[in-house]
Amino acid sequence: MTDLVRAQAERFAALDPRLPPFDDPPEGEELSAALPDGREVGGVLYRAYHGPGTPESLWAARENWELTPVLGNTGAAGMAALLGALRRRLDHTATGADSACVVAWPSRDADVTRVLLDHGLVPLNALAVRPNRPPEAEAPNGVLVRRARPVDEEEVVALRLAELEYSALVGSNVLRQDAVDVVTADVRRGLVFGGRSWLAEMDGVAVGLASCGWSTPAPGSAIAGRLTEGRWGYVGTLSVRRDARGGGVGRALMAVAHRELNLDDVPGTFLFYSPVNPLSSVFWHRQGYRPLWTFWEVRPAGALR
Known part of the structure; x- marks a missing residue:
């Protein structure tokens, strides 16, 4: 060939x-x-x-x-x-x-x-993908964004499951019987071994989560052959509680995440989202992301x- x-x-x-x-x-x-x-x-x-x-x-x-x-x-x-x-x-x-x-x-x-x-x-x-550029938002009044800690496991798991449940309605995700156990184990590994996760709080209550990190398109990875060589920042999960949406919580979380991820040796950040998700398809484009590959x-x- x-x-x-x-x-x-x-x-x-x-x-x-x-x-x-x-x-x-x-x-x-x-x-x-x-x-x-x-x-x-x-x-x-x-x-x-x-x-x-x-x-x-x-x-x-x-x-x-x-x-x-x-x-x-x-x-x-x-x-x-x-x-x-x-x-x-x-x-x-x-x-x-x-x-x-x-x-x-x-x-x-x-x-x-x-x-x-x-x-x-x-x-x-x-x-x-989103090329490196300065973050465009700060936390609105009454919202505190901080790093998630092992003691926050319950709140992080709840926000991850809420995102999974919604995504299963409008994308390729699947809400399986063992979802709680799988998500809990993944969250625990990330919190214990230094994963990059941030919580947004209002009046001391967790209302949003951003889980991020860095990755390279190494052979066998989910992004092999999909991105140019080098280290990339990635967004794994963004979840905002239904009753807190529309108030800038997601933008505040991503401002912190992008500030952390956009290092000098990183060309940009990437993420996966569903084009038919009525929330993601609007929010991520406004954050400067645009589709590179579509999975049919x-x-x-x-x-x-």
């Missing part, structure tokens, strides 16, 4: 200067498809299983089939042919109800949108058209 990889790298570079250079696709099962004019396209299919007790099981289906298309410069026609090949591949596999097909594709490539929709895929998640998904996997 060398020629296809080279052509796709050129296409991506022209689409969006913030995309990392497209290199060889990850390892997995290779797919191929032919266009009516005789041109061929390819892709790599990777199956992951997220078992009980894993953090990934809270934001993805148990059985996840992720396709990395290698279309060269064929655009919509190439995507249509490859998704047809994927549909035929899944016809020979028993996929359960808790399964999904996922295709990550540059958000600015509008030419392929109609094809993805026609095959039953919907944009349930996006990776968005269909559940169950067998529903791919």
